[in-house]
Amino acid sequence: WATTSIWKGSGNSLELIKKLNFPHSLGLLYSAFTYYCGFKVNSGEYKLMGLAPYGEPKYKDLILEKIIDLKEDGSFRLNMKYFNYCTGLTMINKQFEALFGHKTRAPEEKLQQFHMDLAASIQKVLERAVVSIVKSLAKEFDIENLCLAGGVALNCVSNGKLVSLKVFKNLWVQPAAGDAGGAVGAALATYHIFKKQPRLSCVAEGKDLMVGSYLGPKFTSEEIKESLKAVGAVYEEYNDKELIQKTVSVLTSDHVVGWFQGRMEFGPRALGNRSILASPLSSDMQTKLNLKIKFRESFRPFAPAILFDDLQEWFKLDVASPFMLVTADIQDDKKIDDNSKDQVYFGIERLNRRRSQIQAVTHVDYSARIQTVHKETNLRFFDLLSNFKKATGVHILVNTSFNVRGEPIVNTVTDAFKCFMGTEMDLLVIGNFILKKSTQDPDLAIDYRKQFEPD
Template sequence: MRILGLSAFYHDSAAALVIDGHIVAAAQEERFTRKKHDSSFPAQAIAYCLAETGIALDAVDHVVFYEKPFLKFERLLETYTAFAPRGFGSFSRAMPIWLREKLFQKDLLCRELKAIAPKSDWRDRLLFSEHHLSHAASAFYPSPFQDAVVLTMDGVGEWCTGSAAVGRGNDLSIIKEMRFPHSLGLLYSAFTYYTGFKVNSGEYKVMGLAPYGTPDYADTILDNLIDLKDDGSFRLDMSYFDYCTGLTMTNQKFADLFGQPVRDPKTDRLTPFHMNMAASIQKVAEEVMLRLTRALAREHGGGNLCLAGGVALNCVANGKVLRDGAFDNIWIQPASGDAGGALGAALVAWHQHVGGKRQVNGHDLMQGAYLGPAYAQGEIERDLAKAGARFSVASDEEMLEATAASLAAGEAVGWMQGRMEFGPRSLGARSILGDPRSPTMQKTLNLRIKYRESFRPFAPAVLREDVGEWFELDGDSPYMLLVADVRKERRRQMTNEEEARFGIEKLNAVRSDIPAVTHIDYSARIQTVHAETNPRFHALISRFKAKTGCPVLVNTSFNVRGEPIVCTPEDAFRCFMGSDIELLVVGNCLMRKTEQDPSLKLDYKSAFELD
């Protein structure tokens, strides 16, 4: 049974192919179109998924969309009715688009599918899941657990903004919901907007900025914006927000509450106020998550917890939930956002529509999230030559030795190997790597290579067998979705002068043996690297450890700010030539910047719309 799951038309369109319950392929459309958060119909992602198994779209038994457009249209109408006449302007602008495109989304999907496979009638083969059921399915069905509580939180689906579900074997049932407009994801996005970052892409910047400030406004948020109950349920005071009826997240009353206007990212610098706002909303989000998970553990037992939805990408909150210990085990879907809804929709169809059985073997079924396209060595050489690259071809041993030596010498390395990752994190298949021992590596990568804000933290990729010796975590974190502290014996004692620094100035202090991945609160967003799922990346870190004694590398996504993660060898070469990366390794091909044709150098700093 071949089932194709789709998400599209909002942000992060994607396709995922499931055959007899096995996840065969999954990819986001942005990786092919090179348009960040591309929301268009995922034609190229579909083409990739089908090519991975050599089948045509006609051979697919069901196509499943990740949400129900009619329910979303119902929410739009009821919301505008409830708030009328306020918001008529945005209503009048939105309604023609909904009537033309989204209300008749089944017709639109059938037309798009028919354009690929014109001989098939898709009306009987096209299914629709619900948004939060798709999220829940993406978390539970690939998890290593036979039984689990599943918590999903995001901005909004059709009506639902958060759900609790119980999974047992083949069964998955949502038992509780929170409904629009009361939403933790939208609350966090309101502060993303207020601090001058882009909604639906800048939330992780707020999380990264939070440790530079203090949560001075957390009580103001709890006293005015959110009525939070002991069990984690809540209601928002909508008089402070404008997302129901307007075109912005917050209004003047919100700005008056905190005493400053919305930051304009083009003209206004980040100040200690914005850092404190980030710290405050982060603390409130963590408190909501802790109350929710504690209440669910009391009600259903504290065995296994699965997480999905955009809020599950908040790795700091995830780390707090893990250390809180309400649940014994936690598993988080690596593609927790809407892209993962495509996979969840396919799994809903397999397990609930078709009745297919689960295979639970103690390991998750995501295959390390390496579900995207790979390129054979011959393809790599042909494509790089076509792009004008000057490269040498090395044996596996020579390639690992040269790459580890470059890293140990303090160089930044572009690393493209095997199948591309599914989800927003680079996990050692499409990565920029660096030496975590370097006190200047974080600033170098941010400013000279990624062209992004200097405060942004980087993640350590650490050998799974060594994680407990470097971090206060003794478990798996393969998807970079848990934060834990650097072990005390690896930390450096701060001087009085360093302790007195404020805000971004804190970056200049060396805090540990691995300063490039140690945040200012001594935390780190950890990726454990497993030989079973990524043997080549594991071998590289092992070689670096043999040279330096350090089983850790800086791992960040292979792109510049505003660009999707690279997909093809040509993408990798362009990014290499548009940044200050010194060495590029694609398969067994090695390219040094100093040996490239200088006429191919690109200006990547302004090549993409900033995220």
């Protein structure tokens, strides 16, 4: 079966141009290094991507020499002598470990500089492969639009590289780019190709036909109220204006808010409907969210949600990123230079360096995984950001998925309340209802650290 394929779309038809087959796969290559660094395959790849900026790509040449034969046009072959995923139960074998001189890291074992350097190395190799494929296609076809899907398309750093190089005029990444998106692809293929139904052009009409990826379940005020009563929650109901004002007041006090609104997002990213929100201005918010709310590794970065109209004031990005699938650097005038001569930071210690005015959403390499917020697709989240801007002068909020490490993103009101009570979130906003942690029955608290297997 195909692991990499190129298709040319026109109207409601698709034409297969070229493909590479299993076992040669960029996704499986990245997963092999994910496994080697002690993270779970098919869920920990984004950790490897987040770890990369802490390291140097010292092993890039070794990987290109021994593990992947990468051609100029982006075609490639993996050296299968180092892998075990075809016939075994692990991604790699002893020869892989011998090549890099280290055993496979155990999941809870301390991360070493070696792992950070390896993460940086495979990230650079992946970017080189993806860029090579895309540049080759741009030369071959006179086409303005590039669409990406598949697990590798969730690598927002690689996507950001494509955007900055402007190889294609327009880049669109399916928000549920992993296996889940195949359900949409199958449905659309059946409707347009087999049923021969016409296809609307969202580019020509300037519309987001995926409606911001808010395609999941939603709950009425009555349903929310019934669920809150059933779990014994203490809550108050407010009108829209009061709700926004009270939420902003909590956020500006450096408290953490669980935000549950409207339809759930389709895909792995929370986009302002099943989100945990916080102020980006706090210097210790990243550590607080990771260790006290999400119960996850301290090195992992958080994403900024920003009003689209204010995007270029803060970031070096000039296109929309509504699905949080593009990484870009913060503007130079927003950076803070803390590279004092008498204090040098290495590895995870780089977290301690003051980096920018919006520390909580600025990674150690001055990058951020950006979500642009648009009035047309999420009016309530847009209003919240607009009012936070009025209160602070900053148009940005920390936005991370409403869950803890190893837990799926909350779907129902009951899910949200349990997560709220099992973490150190201060406020829960569900629809037009607000729940304060201080007024809840402490007997309803859950030890969430033991509820889910770490991812």
